[in-house]
Amino acid sequence: MGDDSTVGIILAGGRGERAKPITLQSADYIRSKALIPFAGRPLIEWIVETCRDQGIRCFYVVAQGAENRSQIKLVLGHGERYGVEIDYSRARFDQYNVGSGAATLHNLEQWNLTGSALVMPVDSLFDFSLDELRATHETADAVVTVAAVSRTPEEIAGKYGVMRTTANGLVSGFLEKPQLARIHEEFPHTGPSHRPHTLPTNAGMYLIDCARLRPAARTPELIRLAQQRLDWGHDLLPWLVGHDQRVAVGPIARLGDLGSIGDYLGTLGEALNGLYPYVNRALGDPLSADPRYWIHETSLRTKDSATGTTLAQKIAEGSVVLGPGVRIGRHAEIGTDVHVQYTDIGDGVDVAEGARLDRTVVGDGAVIGPYARISDSYVGPMAQVQSDRRTPVRLEQHTAVGDGAYLWPGTRLSGVSVYPRLRVPALSKVPTGTQLTSSDDILQWI
Incomplete structure (x- = not known):
């Protein structure tokens, strides 16, 4: 492209290791991170529609491998249903997509892009203004403008990288996941004796x-790095700043990471609580504003098999209690x-009498048995939680139950991942952080 319009580049080739088993359809078949379900639709649809509504009409998807590429293309096609154009990286260039930075640079050449492009990952949700990013970019005469979220030193410590900036908003250096003492040392104005400050x-x-980025990428040093491993944050940005390329910082309102079970649940909770304006608009007016919840009309009319009453009747009489964010x-x-509160319940789900769901996701076609207690957890599509009174x-503390898994009554899991289609007996002493990937894993805890 040779005009001044901004195109979107979606980096969708990652394997989603941190988010397993959400990113597994079976133990050996990976679901693309782009297709993680989020508030009733695949995540990549939210990304495309959010950008489209800010004026981006042309997208390039950097995919990786047959499964990843075919899954995304089945959802997005070439953009016809979204009113945009979508192209995909060529399969024969997958070998060059070694890191987010390398994938971007290689594909800029292949697509011969010469205007501006918004590069974004597929495992995050953003609340941002493209116009504001453009204004910052143009004022700074930047090669790259980094979308930045302001965080307190306490939020940053050990988890996020920090950018040092000059008075005119250009990046001068980086601190990679510093501890709190190092933050206070590098940024004295953030110390305990000062009023609260945030950092980008x-x-x-x-x-x-x-x-301007493409010529920089043709230097021998970057070419060599791009053949090994070149990530945006760890490698490409520090290289650009170190070689006097203008890198600016453009503040955005919010970032929701979906790369791990905990982050995914937290971001979905924020979205259902109204913190992402685009999600609000797409979901439409809630059925109730206080508490705030959305229910499809077909579910309101559905009668339960035990009493024969509809959900609408049960809500009216108070026998079903819905808190906010549902x-x-x-x-x-x-x-x-x-x-139920702060919970997303998919299509065709059965939730039996007495169940309690809090800060939880229940995938399409899943079954939640009587009196189950589920909090801060993920139950995948077609999973069965066979609880009884x-x-x-009991599931809690970022437990994740994969597609089609089966849990027997009495199962108690805290911070445990259950891979797809496993049958789990009444386990109760599995350590937090355990991944049950096969029947052999289960046997050692029986």
Whole structure:
């Protein structure tokens, strides 16, 4: 392209290791991170539609491998249903996509991009203004403008990288996940004796000047790095700053990471709580504003098999209690004495009597048995939680149950990942952080 319009480059080739088992359809078949379900639709749809509504009409998707590429293309096609154009990286160049920076630089050449491009990962949700990023980019005459989220030193310590900036908003250096003492040492104005301050952290989104970045990428040093491993944050940005390329910082309102189970649940909770304006608009007016929840009309009309009453009747009489931040999809069946808050319930889900769901995701077609207690957890599509009143299932602390898994009554898991299609007996002493990937893993805890 040779005009001044901004195109979108979506980096969608990662394997989603941190988010397993959400990114698994079976133990040996990876679901693209782009297709992680989020508030009723694949994540990549939110990204495309958010950018489209800010004027981006042409997208380039950097995919990786047959599974990843085919899954994304089945959802997005070439953009017809979204009113945009979508192209994909060529499969024969997958070998060059070694890191986010290398993938960007190689594909800029292949697509012959010369205007501005917004580069973004596929495992994050952003609340940003493209116009504001453009204004910052143009004022700074930048090669790259880094979308930045302001965070306190306490939020940053050990988790986020910090950018040092000059008085005119250009990046002068980086601190990679510093501890709190180092932050206070490098930025004395953030110390305990000063009023609260925030610092800019890299959100992983970049507005780039393709025509100026491409020549920089042709230097022998960057060519060599791009053949090994070249990430945006760790490698490319420090190289650009170290070689006097103008890198600016453009503040954005919010970043929601979805790369791990905890981050995914936290971001979804924020979205259902109204903190992402685009998600608000897309979900439409809530059925109730206080508490705030959305329920598809087909679920309101669905009768439960035990009492024959509809969800609408149960809400009216108070036998189903919905707190804030709840979304219920199509044709869900909800029993009596169910309490739900800050939870996303997919299409065709069965939630039996007495269940309690808090800060949880329940995927399409899943079954939640009677009196289950589930908090801060993920239950994948078609999973079955076979709880009962005498031996209820308890899931908590970022437990994740993969697609089609089966949990027996009495199962108690805290911070445990269950891979797809496993049958899990009534386990209760599995250490936090354990991944149950096969029947052999399960046997050692019986």
